[in-house]
Amino acid sequence: MPAPRPFRSAPLPAALVLALTGCSLSDGSPEPSPSPSAEGAAEAPAGFAEPEDPYAGMDAGLSERLHLPLYDFQLDQYERSVVGRAELTLTVECLVDLGYEAELNPGAGEDPLMMRAFGPHHEYRRYGNARVDIAEEYGFGLPDEPRGGPGDEPYTVGGGPELAEQARTAAFGLDPQAGPAPDFTTPSGEPVPEGGCMTRARRQIDPGSALPFDTDGEGYALDVPESNVLAESLLGESFTAAKDDPAVAAAAAVWEDCMAGAVDGYPGTASSSEGAAPEAAVPGAECRDTSGYLDAFAEAERAVAAGIVAEHEEALTERHERLRENLAVSREVLGW
Template identity: 45%
Template sequence: MPGPRSAVYAVALALALTACTAQAEEPAADPDTEQGSVEAETGDFEEPGDPYALTDPELTERLHLPLYDYGLDEYEQWTIRRAQDVLTVQCLAELGFEASVSWETDSLEELLTHFGPHHSYRRYGVSSTALAEEYGFGIPEGDDLGNPWVVADGSQEEAAGDAYMGYSHTGGEIETPSGDPVPEGGCKHQANLGLNPDSPPPGEDGYWTAGEGELMPDTPGLHSRVDDLLGESYLAGLEDPAVAEANEAWKECAGLSGYTVGPGGASEVTGDAVLSAECADTSGYLDAFVTAETRAQEAMVEEHRAELQERKEQLNAELAAARTVLGW
């Protein structure tokens, strides 16, 4: 949304969310099925004090790439997902499901600790010696892998899932406790519309897909052009002569000179994650790859600057809307 339209968009979102909140605060006709206001749903969920305290600032800066400036980081995307969960529960409650958000699900700690704000800690293999010393090549599995929202009546889980997707896997009509029809695109799409009224609808099967040669649709929090260019720049980095030279130095340092492998595939041929991380540093591999990707991305940014900036403005508005939903 170029120019002043982005400001109008942000104001419109704020007004729309304020109206939704006011409407939700009206007394519920059936307290056994209604979930109440957004404030009630998010009242015990506080904004993290300093989520980036879990990261390594020096490593984050060292591995920073230009395209990261045009997308949302892991914490910001997580914030949007949590707001989507709240809006999903609102939608399910309106259909008569006794639904609630699982705040313990979708933890931020593992993402930021092991992958960093932009997933860069693992982009070139294990890049943190400290993490390699504690966890090797792997990461610990958390206890929060469940659904980010739940329904109280287990027998309604399948129907609630269909209402969420807006698609019946049995091919019939989706039965809701209230008897009301599921809104277009399901509660998942309705949650997206609560953060961006222009969010694209899913296909008939409830999923978003891309045609041949096309990017995935940009639903809240996502920037498909950035994701696509990040893939292109990584491939360009692999072909860079300086990276290839540094890769040979890494193999010699790690005792893997006879292998056709880089730090990203080290776990397939060695169990020594610490040595791999140390050698990625001392061989110059990390810096060479970042330099190669930075050079490639600077040209990409120049070519796609208007598109990248337009979507970033939309992302900022979506993030602001998400924070409003969460009461932050």
């Protein structure tokens, strides 16, 4: 498995990516549902429902074994999704303000396998698949999820394809294919906010949010309301440093011996076995545990992280405090 790449930029929330790259088109003109705002979210009649137990699928013991200090400065995957849904809610509200027939689809949700398969901080896949039960059910991958169906779209836009395409550009603030958004008149006559509705939404959650693209129109802004890019980058550094630790190398050799006995002629290595022969998935996960590879790698990363955190603690803490505030605002937006 390749080392995590230090992030130059933060990815968009999955739901927002879907919304901005291809919102659902409708030939009719549905009545738009009022979308929540930071001031009146609790009164909104429609929106995303709060999950009963978003951490139900996690393995608490495994997460504790694989916990890294830098995770303490991030939002976990569920918390990030809360902020992402608030951004989406406010983006749709902005589109409605501009006169588009935009409506949230509260049925669009997180993949229920995400917490089971990846963990709150993707720790179950950081060193290769660490969950034997997932390997037993799905091999090296996960079941294919249908995309593009009506239940998957985070919002819909009525009024026909032309208005839907215009709304997509208004949401993004920039046409991802053609560059800067062309001049057009919105249905309300109001101008598109600087950076589009997405930027307005982000700034309602985190007033310091930057424009989504730099001055050349290349790359996303660094920190978005749910991200700590410094922590992400430092996690890449700690992974790269820890993989050369002698204890990790020794455990990797034990893993290879374990796999040689379990799968005849298996060619993989502990760090690059994903996507190999399906029959290797379960022994790969089992050997990762019994060889001590998981614990050795996590311990090596924790040792590296001690110095990294000490060096960057002020900046990491400042950003994390901002993230907790953003999460609280996002819950208000969603009425949760």
